[in-house]
Amino acid sequence: MHADTQGQSYPVFALAHLLGFDLMPRIRNWKDSVFYRPSKQAEYEHIDALFGEPGKNVINWDLIESQFRHLMRVAVSVREGAISSSALLKRLRSGSKKNATCTAFREVGRVIRTVQLLRDLSDAPLRRRVTAATNKVESFNRFSRWIGFGNRGVIADNDPVEQEKAMKFNALLTNAVIFHNALDIAEIVRQLLEKGWTIEPEDLAHISPYLTEHINRFGEYSTHELGIQPEAYDPKLDVDFTPLREQDPTAAGFGQAA
Missing domain, CATH: 1.10.287 (Helix Hairpins)
Incomplete structure (x- = not known):
């Protein structure tokens, strides 16, 4: 499944993974990308600088494990149509950091996104x-x-x-x-x-x-009549207005209002 740069948020990566999709978005602004370590002790000989300072940007596996049932319940709800994916993602993006399930979704997204970033770099x-x-x-x-x-x-x-x-x-x-x-x-x-x-x-x-x-x-319109010369305008009307002049203006409804 592909998406543009805007489609690579942590909740999107997490939901796609839980639903069985392999999300492969086009990624820009690599300098702003954050790579997460699997543990504080994890160090890499050639690419350790990508993960920032040692001991930082570490995945909270305990949180993911404690919320795993809730994560799967939400994923099944989306798959069965009980809740739309757009409504869920909107809720996750605006969810409080104190909500454990929302935080766990972001944590799973960090794992999957880091893996995808490494795949892009090497392939x-x-x-x-x-x-x-x-x-x-x-x-x-x-x-x-x-x-x-x-x-x-x-x-x-x-x-x-x-x-x-x-x-x-x-x-x-x-x-x-x-x-x-x-x-x-x-x-x-x-x-x-x-x-x-x-x-x-x-x-x-x-x-x-x-x-x-x-x-x-916008369709096609016939313009062949544009070349037809119209008849000359005659301002005179062949109408006898004498009967109108002989009528009482008030009776005819043209009198001034009282």
């Missing part, structure tokens, strides 16, 4: 794979925002049901356009193959279905 192909996957997600999100141009993409309705409808309709329309683009690309490739061109898989890998240049979001 260059993994970093490239994560970057490529994250770029695809960001491209899809940009394309989705481009499709949902109405009201600049802002969902103004406060009703959660209507908000969910807007998001699902936007996702449906986005995927429909992507599918249409994929069909067009496939047809063009077939035409090139029929003409004798050689198309390699590496060539197709550089083609994105998030194409927008050929899409008119």
Whole structure:
């Protein structure tokens, strides 16, 4: 499971791990990353400087063990739909440090995040794979925002049901356009193959279905009538106003108010 830099908080790492997901976000600002030691005595010959001062940034395993049942109960609740993951993460982010379960979630997240940071440092192909996957997600999100141009993409309705409808309709329309683009690309490739061109898989890998240049979001309007010369304006009306002048203004309803 991939995410951008904003998706690598400690609670997110903890919840993903408890639900059985391997969270591999793209990580920026490495200089601000904190590595946690498994114990105060743990020292590393070549990378000890990453963990800060000796004896600092140590994982509290006792807390994790004491709260393990609560952690698993929360994870099962999310998996079974008793509580949404977004609501849980919001509660964990704003949770008090005196709450043992919230603190244990952050502690588990520190463990998993430290492991992921070490994996990223030691595995260059993994970093490239994560970057490529994250770029695809960001491209899809940009394309989705481009499709949902109405009201600049802002969902103004406060009703959660209507908000969910807007998001699902936007996702449906986005995927429909992507599918249409994929069909067009496939047809063009077939035409090139029929003409004798050689198309390699590496060539197709550089083609994105998030194409927008050929899409008119605002529709088409007929303008052929713009060239028709209108008739000259005649200010005179062929109407006899004499009967109106002979009427009593008061009776006609045009008199002054008393």
